[in-house]
Amino acid sequence: MKATFPRFGYDTYVFKTLIEDLGGEVILPPPTSKKTVELGVKHSPELICMPFKITLGNFIEGLEKGADTLLMAAGTRKCRFGYYHFLQEQALERIGKKYRFVSVGQYSPLGFIFHLMPHIFGVSPLRVIRALCVMLEKSAMTHEFRALLNRKRALDFEEAEKLKRPALGIIERANSVSSIRRARNNLRVMFSVDGRKPSVRVGFVGEIFTMIEQGANQDIEKELGRLGVEVVFERSLWHHLRHLLKIDASYFRSEILARRYLKECPGGEAIRTVGESIHFIEHLKVDGLVHVFPFMCMSENIAMEVLQQLSEETHVPVLSLSFDEHTAQTGLLTRLEAFVDLIKRKKRGQRLSRN
Numbered sequence: 001m002k003a004t005f006p007r008f009g010y011d012t013y014v015f016k017t018l019i020e021d022l023g024g025e026v027i028l029p030p031p032t033s034k035k036t037v038e039l040g041v042k043h044s045p046e047l048i049c050m051p052f053k054i055t056l057g058n059f060i061e062g063l064e065k066g067a068d069t070l071l072m073a074a075g076t077r078k079c080r081f082g083y084y085h086f087l088q089e090q091a092l093e094r095i096g097k098k099y100r101f102v103s104v105g106q107y108s109p110l111g112f113i114f115h116l117m118p119h120i121f122g123v124s125p126l127r128v129i130r131a132l133c134v135m136l137e138k139s140a141m142t143h144e145f146r147a148l149l150n151r152k153r154a155l156d157f158e159e160a161e162k163l164k165r166p167a168l169g170i171i172e173r174a175n176s177v178s179s180i181r182r183a184r185n186n187l188r189v190m191f192s193v194d195g196r197k198p199s200v201r202v203g204f205v206g207e208i209f210t211m212i213e214q215g216a217n218q219d220i221e222k223e224l225g226r227l228g229v230e231v232v233f234e235r236s237l238w239h240h241l242r243h244l245l246k247i248d249a250s251y252f253r254s255e256i257l258a259r260r261y262l263k264e265c266p267g268g269e270a271i272r273t274v275g276e277s278i279h280f281i282e283h284l285k286v287d288g289l290v291h292v293f294p295f296m297c298m299s300e301n302i303a304m305e306v307l308q309q310l311s312e313e314t315h316v317p318v319l320s321l322s323f324d325e326h327t328a329q330t331g332l333l334t335r336l337e338a339f340v341d342l343i344k345r346k347k348r349g350q351r352l353s354r355n
């Protein structure tokens with residue numbers, strides 16, 4: 001089996017390790033680029049959300065590199081994600097590509113371990129459990145790496161960018177629990193900031209794919225780091241896996257906090273977006289919130305309304321940014337600069353009024 005799957009930020013290497021642990025060969029699609037988006041857009045329904053188009057582009061590029069099996073996460077049918085795999089399979093058939101399409105249901109851990117993975121890879125459930133343990137360990141490392149990188153970028157942007165490539169090499173090569181633990185310690189040393197703290201911190205919230213895949217958000221965390229802003233976040237593959245295993249305390253906290261504004265779950269990730277935003281403001285005391293989501297995302301448009309109300313009540317500025325294939329980088333950078341400028345002025349004003 002030569003398997004490919006959509007890119008998912010730094011967690012792309014976590015999925016690669018999982019598939020290799022289960023005996024598959026991985027053909028990674030190239031990093032998401034303008035060409036990826038164009039391919040996806042060309043073969044997608046016009047009004048479908050952006051993650052569909054990008055992941056379809058990833059599949060086409062993976063097939064062009066020689067993959068014969070496509071692995072795609074399957075959602076529940078609370079929003080369009082639940083239909084992605086059906087529609088993508090049809091789109092690829094229309095292009096005339098030869099492949100095996102496997103939709104990977106996420107919401108039954110027992111079915112995943114005892115039925116789905118053994119069926120796809122022809123391995124025992126014990127081997128699946130061992131591979132999942134490595135996956136959890138590695139996703140915890142990529143979560144920490146992203147946080148370390150964001151802090152270092154805000155304090156020493158050039159140095160952080162210089163260290164990023166070797167760090168990703170370390171992450172890619174760490175494939176066992178012990179080597180991951182060693183790699184994690186190395187990353188802590190490499191990205192150490194000697195206790196310094198950036199002067200501006202923003203909370204990063206939104207739809208999970210747009211938050212995690214840099215190709216979907218034009219690497220907004222990097223751009224904020226360039227402006228001297230530390231980006232704090234909670235959403236990651238690690239938290240998502242723990243949520244699927246029902247051991248993620250942060251998810252339960254988000255659910256409780258979000259109830260102040262949302263009595264029902266409107267689908268997608270809206271509950272987490274709202275819950276994390278309240279947590280970032282009340283407990284982490286962030287200076288602002290950056291909210292990212294695909295244009296046309298129903299649930300995040302509902303979350304955006306809530307965040308506007310939250311901003312009015314707490315006086316914490318919120319920048320909501322929707323992404324589609326027409327989002328231009330220049331416009332995005334201008335909005336980010338204006339937002340950061342506003343936060344810095346606000347902080348200066350607060351300091352002066354205190355003195």
Ligand code: SF4
Binds near residue numbers: 049080081082269
């Ligand atoms: S969460 Fe939003 S972007 Fe993701 S599939 Fe659902 S509607 Fe589309």
